[in-house]
Amino acid sequence: MFSNTSEIIEILGTIAFAISGTFSAMQRKLDVFGVLIIAFVTSVGGGTIRDLLIGDTPVAWMRDVQVCLVILVTSVAAIIFKTYIRKLKVTLFLFDSLGLGLFTVVGLQKGINFGLNPGICIALGTITGCFGGITRDILLNTIPLIFRREIYATVCIFGGVVYLLLLYFEINTDISKFIVIALIVITRIIVVQKRLSFPRMRY
Template sequence: MTLFYFLDIIGIIAFAISGSLMAMRKKMDPFGVFIIAFATAVGGGTLRDVLIGAQPVFWMKNTDVIYFIVASYFIAIIFRKKLKYLNKSLFLFDSIGLGLYTIMGTEIGLNANFHPIIIISIATMSASFGGVIRDILCNEIPVIFRKEIYATACVLGSIVFLILHNFNVNNAVIYVSTTFLIIAIRLVAVKFKLSLPTFYTKE
């Protein structure tokens, strides 16, 4: 098992748990919880594969992904009472998935020899689209469209990834440092209530 594959699976698990927690918070039935978990876990990667023309998409080629999602779904349900602070748990798993999917998208874009701007775009969409689907299905305004720093963390993480790669830094160091950077940006932004400006004006 390569480090790339391992981190990809961790990202899928994190997003599947994130989707499960959101669905349970919305008091959905078991089937609804699974659908949200599945859509959250594969949504970003599916969009990424469609954009780069990878057919079939990753979870159709590797059915292990489905097994990991199912396992994550049951873990979230079994330990739901242990997760007393659902919002905090949701935020944590969502941030982990965001970081990991950003580096996955960046690496895949690099391997396809895309322009850096395209790579950053693919990485950001890959990381955030699953959360967009989750929020829309749960009748929430997607985090990416709110003031909260979300996609910005992906963009910054992907840029740092590309810079480190340009200096021939070891891949393992790039993967780990970039992931932790994105998670740290999310944590600091929420802790200190940092956000992007909005265009809202009072009538």
């Protein structure tokens, strides 16, 4: 079904963000159609912007209907089994963190595959990881996390730098991906638990 590790990571990221979007929409008491739309834009928003920026069109989800099916099935399953998921104490925050780590790596690798500058690769990883959540929050009339005090995009940038360093030192690509995914998720959890943040700008 999947030809390589990158595809598996992308599908896992899609599932994580679809659940994140679904629960965010249900918290706002949207109808079923609204929930599905939010799940969709959360899952593909970052990747769509990334692909448009690098001219890789039609964008990924338009070329592969499997992505849309994964989002639909995941969102419907999350709606049906929401009570059980809550009993397992799996939170919106956890799925958002997982999606952030998984999609950051997807964006980084795509930039590398296109032979782009390392800094641009990091930017693409950050965009892929963050912009689905930004779109979700805007549609739900919430200030996106990236614009609040909570450290969010910086975690993606940090992960991107580590990923490029691992590749520079010739660490296996698949191992590097999983290291960076774990690093981003763990760092984000620590940041939130310790309530670390940047100071507010004042004038």
